[in-house]
Amino acid sequence: MGRRLPCVHRRLVLPLDADLSPQGVGANSGIPGPVLRAEVGDVIRVHFRNMDEHYRWPHSMHPHGVRYDRANDGAWLADDPHEPGTAVAYGSSYTYTWFCSASSVGTWPYHDHSLPQSIAASAHDGAKPPAATGEVMEIGAELGLFGVLAITDEHTAEADREFVLFLHDASSFDVPSLAHPFDMFNGGAFIDNTPTFRAKSGDRVRWRIASLGNDFHVFHLHGHRWRGPAGWVDSELLGPSTTLTVEYTEDNPGHWIYHCHVNEHMMGGMVGRYLVAE
């Protein structure tokens, strides 16, 4: 049922044996992009190369949660269009330097924040009449150019399983090749196209969840509860660029689902499996 976005990244389901150490940078092979792990006091240096051979648009990388100056912000502004690192041309490279301070601990998104583009104006296959003519802000992120920063300190609990989950959407107005809008987890829509996460009883589980796009979502996990800001919860709200770090010790074996509890989003694809062994 699910369809893939025409994007410049390939799909990734974070492997369960992912290296959770600060040095454990994930593979640059999908949606979301590599998990960038660091500790407070670390300097993150990203050597970014634009290999968008499909659209050949400029792209950038803008982080949340870390400290940076304007030259390492990655956000393109119309009144400052030549700021380095905000519109890295196809085939070009740029190095971003970000600092992890005490207030950087947690889960954060990074994403393409370069200049607006129109897929319709860029279309070169002529297969379908364009449905969109306007330029779209952060279209690169809508197409999957985003990922998660995971920043830890000495108080961060150990985890046996860590799941990275991105909630995002793609509009058929912005992406004319889509027959209808999609609501996605990690670049996939509908059960078994979205990630199936696995754990076993006794595992210390951490979900690093982030959201981008135009919608507010409610992350709901069946059969489990965790500590929210005001007490125990089994559903929690997040909107564009906000994140959740969900932690618990697994004690409920079974075949569960996780989904967005906005019904239209679940019907649009935001549902996946969570399988817990004895």
Ligand SMILES: [Cu+2]
């Ligand atoms: Cu939703």
